[in-house]
Amino acid sequence: MVNTTSNQPAEKPDFELSEQAQEITESLFKLVIQRIEEKDGSISFSDFMQFALYEPRLGYYQNNLQTFGEKGDFVTAPELGQLFAGCLANSLADYIQNAQHAKILEIGAGSGQLALNLLLALAKDSTFPEQYLILEPSAALQFQQKELLAKNLPQYFSKIIWLSDLPSSFDGVIIANEVIDAIPFDRVIKQQDGWYQIQVSSSDGEIVERKGATISKESLPDILSKDNSFPVGYQAEVRSMTQGWIKALYNSMNSGAVILIDYGYPQAELYHPQRAAGSLKCFINHHQHDNPYQYIGIQDITAHVDFTHVASSAQQAGFDISGFTTQAGFLLETGITELSERKNDSVTSERQNAEHYSISREIQQLLMPGQMGEVIKVMLLEKESAGKIKGFSLQDHLHRL
Numbered sequence: 171m172v173n174t175t176s177n178q179p180a181e182k183p184d185f186e187l188s189e190q191a192q193e194i195t196e197s198l199f200k201l202v203i204q205r206i207e208e209k210d211g212s213i214s215f216s217d218f219m220q221f222a223l224y225e226p227r228l229g230y231y232q233n234n235l236q237t238f239g240e241k242g243d244f245v246t247a248p249e250l251g252q253l254f255a256g257c258l259a260n261s262l263a264d265y266i267q268n269a270q271h272a273k274i275l276e277i278g279a280g281s282g283q284l285a286l287n288l289l290l291a292l293a294k295d296s297t298f299p300e301q302y303l304i305l306e307p308s309a310a311l312q313f314q315q316k317e318l319l320a321k322n323l324p325q326y327f328s329k330i331i332w333l334s335d336l337p338s339s340f341d342g343v344i345i346a347n348e349v350i351d352a353i354p355f356d357r358v359i360k361q362q363d364g365w366y367q368i369q370v371s372s373s374d375g376e377i378v379e380r381k382g383a384t385i386s387k388e389s390l391p392d393i394l395s396k397d398n399s400f401p402v403g404y405q406a407e408v409r410s411m412t413q414g415w416i417k418a419l420y421n422s423m424n425s426g427a428v429i430l431i432d433y434g435y436p437q438a439e440l441y442h443p444q445r446a447a448g449s450l451k452c453f454i455n456h457h458q459h460d461n462p463y464q465y466i467g468i469q470d471i472t473a474h475v476d477f478t479h480v481a482s483s484a485q486q487a488g489f490d491i492s493g494f495t496t497q498a499g500f501l502l503e504t505g506i507t508e509l510s511e512r513k514n515d516s517v518t519s520e521r522q523n524a525e526h527y528s529i530s531r532e533i534q535q536l537l538m539p540g541q542m543g544e545v546i547k548v549m550l551l552e553k554e555s556a557g558k559i560k561g562f563s564l565q566d567h568l569h570r571l
Contacts, residue, residue, distance in 0.1 A: 191235060191468045198228050198467040203372050212369035212380060216411070219354035222466050224307070230467055231352070234310040244453045244470065246348055247431075247497070247542060248284035251532040253513070255287030257504035257561070258429075259295065262343060265427065265557030266297045273342030275303040275333075278349045282315035285330070286322055293326065299342070302326075305333045336422040343559070344419060344428040350480065351432050351472045355409035357448065358385055360400050365390060368405070377463040391479060393441050405448045406441055407473040413483040416551075420487040425554040428489070431497070433545050434475030436570045441476075449474040477547055481571045484551045493550035493562025494571060498543035501536055503564035 187195070202221055206213055223230045247254040266272040279285050285304060292298050306312045312332055320327050357368040359381065369382035387395035394406060419428055434440065440449070452459050454469035462471045481491050495503075510529055517525040537543040550562055 187465075187468070188235075191465075194228055194233055194235070194467045195465055198222065198225060199377070201225065201228070202370070202377065202466065203375070206370065206372045206377075212371040212382065214382070215357045215368055215370055216354040218370040218462070219471055222462065222471055223352065223354070225467070228467050230470055231308050232310070233467060235468060244456065245535075246280065247536060247546070248287060248347065249281065250535055251528070252287045252291070253506055253509050253529075253532055254501070254536060255284055256291045256509045257501045257506050258284075258288055258345070259291035259297070260504040260509075261429075261500070261559055261561045262292070263295060263297045265343060265555070265559050266292070266299055268557035269342065269426075270556065271341040272299045273301045273303060273340065274299045275305060275337070275340060275342060275344045277305045277344065277346045278352070279304045279306050279315050280311065280347075282311075282318040284345075284347060285315065286319055289319075289323055289326060289330075298326065298329075300329075302330045303333055303337070304330065305336065307334075336418055338422060339424055340422050340426065341424050342426045344423070344426065345431075346428070347431045349432070350409070350412060350415075350430065350475045351434070352470075353409055353411050353415060355407040355411075355473055357450070358390070358394070358406055358408055360402055360404040362402055365394065391437055391441060391476060393437050400441075400443060401446065404443070404446050406445075407448050407450060409473070409476065409479070412476075412480060413486070416480065416483040416489070417487045419551075420484075420489055420553060423553050425556060427492075427553070427555045427559055428551040429559070430480065430549040430551070431546060432475045433472075434477050434547055435545075436567075437476050437478035439570075440474055440478075474545075475547075477549060478571050480549060489551040489553055491549070491568065491571070492552045492555075493548070493559075493566070494568045495548050495562050495565045496544050496567065497546035497548055498537045498539075499565025499567075500548040500561040504561045506533065506536065 198221060202218060205221065221229065224232055226232055276285055285302060289298070289302060304315060306315060316332070319330055323330070358365050359368055361381070365385045367382035367385055369380050371378050371380045389408070389410065391408065394400065447460070450460055450462065450471070450473045452462055452464070452469045452471050454465050477494065481494070484491055510533055513529055514526055535541045548561065550559060
């Protein structure tokens with residue numbers, strides 16, 4: 171065994187699960203145990219993660235309990251306010267004005283807040299796209315998105331289209347904000363005689379982990395396969411499905427660009443010797459921990475993105491890697507300072523002090539290294555792109571890949 175982890179929390183949480191949440195996690199736990207037994211006693215971590223996040227009607231991104239923002243399990247940049255979307259609109263303005271068919275496709279639109287704020291900003295500057303497409307596999311989230319956008323953008327709602335799969339012929343910009351980190355990954359561990367997969371198994375009715383088959387060097391990130399300095403017991407996440415996902419994006423496009431926004435690092439920084447337990451994290455009710463076998467189906471499971479692998483996959487697919495920067499660099503170049511000043515100047519309500527504080531707090535969370543500013547990266551991929559997309563010159567980090 172690598173590590174034994176029960177489905178029960180190590181200590182009582184300071185929040186209560188609803189009856190529906192309890193039913194979901196118990197049902198998924200039983201399903202995982204059943205699938206383990208059907209697969210001769212173990213499954214890969216990526217298979218477990220697929221159940222936990224995407225099992226129909228039960229998985230975290232498929233059940234109807236999913237909420238975002240302060241009332242959800244975690245906060246993403248678009249939920250903080252309008253500045254993030256305003257900067258993204260500034261980044262895309264030139265492309266939309268110059269492209270013959272200016273469409274935007276958002277993958278995994280979450281609450282719909284980014285789509286709403288981005289479209290409002292683009293409409294304000296008269297750079298509204300020909301269409302705004304949303305690829306959202308969750309029926310529950312689709313319902314939330316449609317309700318929000320129909321209420322707040324009735325005049326543009328007919329231009330917003332939901333898809334069940336990638337289009338076969340797309341010209342425009344694809345936006346994927348915190349999508350790659352939700353792609354299932356495998357976990358590996360270093361042993362004296364090589365690298366092994368961490369398998370998910372069961373013992374006495376509980377979920378446990380055990381050492382699986384050895385992993386070939388070809389299946390590992392270059393730094394893990396070539397550097398012998400990693401100590402025995404070192405664990406890491408390997409998200410091999412990213413390559414197929416990137417290739418699918420490339421095949422769906424005639425021309426345009428892809429903007430990837432996610433938590434992560436270049437390979438040399440992600441697989442650092444000091445990060446010996448990997449970067450796996452779970453989020454529930456704004457609590458963060460590292461036990462994926464608690465609260466199955468009602469907590470998010472994630473790990474940092476290996477942007478070196480993303481870039482390599484993109485190049486193999488045929489994309490040009492046109493930009494790589496931090497979220498702070500991207501937002502500063504696309505006008506977050508000017509947007510915040512304009513927003514502060516427009517505040518005239520009796521709650522002026524509270525509004526100014528809210529804007530200041532939003533900027534701090536978006537830009538500061540200890541918040542989202544440095545750990546979130548922005549990457550630009552292009553395929554015969556028709557216009558300039560801004561945000562990648564002020565802090566050019568391509569050399570770090």
